[in-house]
Amino acid sequence: MAGKKGAGVLELAVLGLLHESPMHGYELRKRLNALLGMFRAFSYGSLYPCLKQLLAKGLIVEDRPEEPNVPLALQSRRSKIVYKLTAEGKERLQQLLTEAGPAAWEDEGFGVHFAFFSHTRADVRLRILEGRRSRLEERLERLRAALARTRERVDTYTLELQNHGLESVEREVRWLNELIGRERAEQEQQTKNSSKTTPDMPRETGR
Amino acid sequence: MAGKKGAGVLELAVLGLLHESPMHGYELRKRLNALLGMFRAFSYGSLYPCLKQLLAKGLIVEDRPEEPNVPLALQSRRSKIVYKLTAEGKERLQQLLTEAGPAAWEDEGFGVHFAFFSHTRADVRLRILEGRRSRLEERLERLRAALARTRERVDTYTLELQNHGLESVEREVRWLNELIGRERAEQEQQTKNSSKTTPDMPRETGR
DNA sequence: GTTAGCATGTAAGGAGTTACATGATTTT
DNA sequence: AAAATCATGTAACTCCTTACATGCTAAC
Numbered sequence: 001m002a003g004k005k006g007a008g009v010l011e012l013a014v015l016g017l018l019h020e021s022p023m024h025g026y027e028l029r030k031r032l033n034a035l036l037g038m039f040r041a042f043s044y045g046s047l048y049p050c051l052k053q054l055l056a057k058g059l060i061v062e063d064r065p066e067e068p069n070v071p072l073a074l075q076s077r078r079s080k081i082v083y084k085l086t087a088e089g090k091e092r093l094q095q096l097l098t099e100a101g102p103a104a105w106e107d108e109g110f111g112v113h114f115a116f117f118s119h120t121r122a123d124v125r126l127r128i129l130e131g132r133r134s135r136l137e138e139r140l141e142r143l144r145a146a147l148a149r150t151r152e153r154v155d156t157y158t159l160e161l162q163n164h165g166l167e168s169v170e171r172e173v174r175w176l177n178e179l180i181g182r183e184r185a186e187q188e189q190q191t192k193n194s195s196k197t198t199p200d201m202p203r204e205t206g207r
Numbered sequence: 208m209a210g211k212k213g214a215g216v217l218e219l220a221v222l223g224l225l226h227e228s229p230m231h232g233y234e235l236r237k238r239l240n241a242l243l244g245m246f247r248a249f250s251y252g253s254l255y256p257c258l259k260q261l262l263a264k265g266l267i268v269e270d271r272p273e274e275p276n277v278p279l280a281l282q283s284r285r286s287k288i289v290y291k292l293t294a295e296g297k298e299r300l301q302q303l304l305t306e307a308g309p310a311a312w313e314d315e316g317f318g319v320h321f322a323f324f325s326h327t328r329a330d331v332r333l334r335i336l337e338g339r340r341s342r343l344e345e346r347l348e349r350l351r352a353a354l355a356r357t358r359e360r361v362d363t364y365t366l367e368l369q370n371h372g373l374e375s376v377e378r379e380v381r382w383l384n385e386l387i388g389r390e391r392a393e394q395e396q397q398t399k400n401s402s403k404t405t406p407d408m409p410r411e412t413g414r
Numbered sequence: 415g416t417t418a419g420c421a422t423g424t425a426a427g428g429a430g431t432t433a434c435a436t437g438a439t440t441t442t
Numbered sequence: 443a444a445a446a447t448c449a450t451g452t453a454a455c456t457c458c459t460t461a462c463a464t465g466c467t468a469a470c
Contacts, residue, residue, distance in 0.1 A: 008429065026449050034353040035365065037346065038372035046430045048451055079438080080449070117364035139244065146241040157324035158242065164382055165245035168375065175371055215457070233421050253458050255423055286466080287421070 009112050010042060010050045015085065015093040016116040018060060022084035025051060039111045051083060059089035093119075100124045105131035122190070126183050133176040140169050216319050217249060217257045222292065222300040223323040225267060229291035232258060246318045258290060266296035300326070307331045312338035329397070333390050340383040347376050 017023065017031050025047055033041045054060045063082040085093070097113070097120045104113040110132055117125050143166045150159050224230065224238050232255055240248045261267045270289040292300070304320070304327045311320040317339055324332050354369050 010429085024449075025451090034349070034356070035369075037350055037353060038369075038376060040430095043431060044449090044451075045432070045453095049430095052451090111368065114368050115365050118362055142241070143244055146244060149241070155325055158322050160386070161318065161321050162242075162245075164379075168378075169245060171375075171378070172371075179367070217457085231421075232423090247458095250459060251421090251423075252425095252460070256458095259423090 008050075009040070009108050010046060011054065012093070012096050012109075012116070013112050014047075014050060014054065015059065015089055015096070016112070016119070018083055018085050019090065019093055019119070022063065022082050024080045024082050028083070035115055036111055040108075054089070055083075057088075058086060059092050060084060061086055097121075098124055100127040100131065102131070104128045105135050122183065122187060126180065126187070129176055129180050129183065133173060133180065136169055136173050136176070140166070140173065143169060215257075216247070216315055217253060218261065219300070219303050219316075219323070220319050221254075221257060221261065222266065222296055222303070223319070223326070225290055225292050226297065226300055226326070229270065229289050231287045231289050235290070242322055243318055247315075261296070262290075264295075265293060266299050267291060268293055304328075305331055307334040307338065309338070311335045312342050329390065329394060333387065333394070336383055336387050336390065340380060340387065343376055343380050343383070347373070347380065350376060 013032055013036065014028065017028060017035070023031070025044070028051075029042060029044060029047050032047070051060070055062065060083045063084060064079060097116060103109045105128055110128075113120070113128060120128075143162065147159070147162050147166060150162055220239055220243065221235065224235060224242070230238070232251070235258075236249060236251060236254050239254070258267070262269065267290045270291060271286060304323060310316045312335055317335075320327070320335060327335075350369065350373050354366070354373060357366050357369055
């Protein structure tokens with residue numbers, strides 16, 4: 001039970017991206033912010049320490065491409081460092097993607113977990129989506145109660161804000177409902193004919 | 208130029224709520240989380256230190272309601288502490304609400320600033336809304352670029368996520384457009400007939 | 415009289431940012 | 443050869459959370 005502290009969003013995101021392909025830090029950061037652009041943007045000040053830490057835990061290894069034609073002594077004073085997953089890293093990634101707990105459906109974590117759903121077991125996906133939904137439904141109730149109270153006092157802007165917030169959450173719930181529906185349909189299909197080559201994913205996502 | 212560090216969202220929110228009516232910490236926290244429920248939820252661990260700090264800065268004062276019928280010595284060992292704004296506090300609040308900078312339109316700050324728009328000057332409101340909008344439009348561009356790249360590789364879930372994110376941002380932009388339109392109409396009305404009693408707010412917000 | 419909720423606080427620490435410092439490579 | 447951008451890193455700091463500690467007050 002030693003040493004399982006503070007996973008954080010970054011660890012998962014980094015492991016997930018490095019699983020797709022090895023990369024160096026700078027590139028990693030760009031891909032990271034492209035992937036999660038609407039939620040959060042990480043800076044080097046958090047990325048590099050994270051890489052260092054993953055290195056220390058043996059989940060990734062450095063691959064410094066030492067060009068062999070450089071005349072010896074001044075070898076690679078500063079060059080790209082390509083990181084890639086180790087076997088333990090892959091295992092850890094798989095473990096993180098299998099845990100369907102609050103970390104997976106709270107605001108900070110949901111996006112990252114969702115982004116790597118194609119590496120996540122179907123049943124885990126479903127439980128995460130449902131967890132997220134019930135989380136949002138709680139919020140919806142509180143929000144509606146707050147709105148009712150706000151409507152009495154006439155603070156137009158507060159009302160407008162809460163209204164917009166409410167609608168945003170409602171919208172996300174509808175989105176989740178649709179996703180859950182697709183997932184369930186998919187699961188039924190799979191259990192019905194366990195022979196056909198169903199390639200792991202529900203269809204229809206293109207706009 | 209001494210001592211103007213680290214305003215933070217909490218400070219503004221607390222000052223704003225205390226301006227509406229004096230309150231004690233516990234209640235304050237509930238109102239806080241009702242107001243900003245969809246963005247963030249503060250814990251006592253941040254609220255009380257903040258109050259302490261505002262007290263030290265002289266922006267608020269304690270009002271311990273010492274009940275006079277209690278027999279002296281065991282007077283108020285633990286009772287409610289009602290906080291209220293001082294003159295400096297009101298000034299500070301007004302100052303915070305007048306600054307139309309990044310703090311007012313970035314993700315963390317926008318909600319709080321918006322919530323207190325009825326105490327904000329009309330021109331400042333407009334600039335904040337426009338700042339927020341252009342902030343989101345930048346994000347939109349990056350998001351669309353990322354989406355185009357993602358569409359090539361066929362990662363269905365990543366695509367779904369980015370699509371949903373994109374639509375969320377587009378939705379918020381539309382909302383801002385509407386608000387900006389109303390604000391502008393309001394301003395024109397006000398400059399046209401500067402005699403009538405136009406009570407400070409654009410109409411039509413009820414759903 | 416005891417559980418539940420109201421009410422106030424503190425200490426330790428996590429997660430990430432800003433600002434800085436440096437060097438390598440590409441573009442103009 | 444200057445400017446931009448790619449690339450790696452660190453130190454100090456901020457903001458906030460978790461977990462704890464305490465006491466009061468109402469309801470059952």
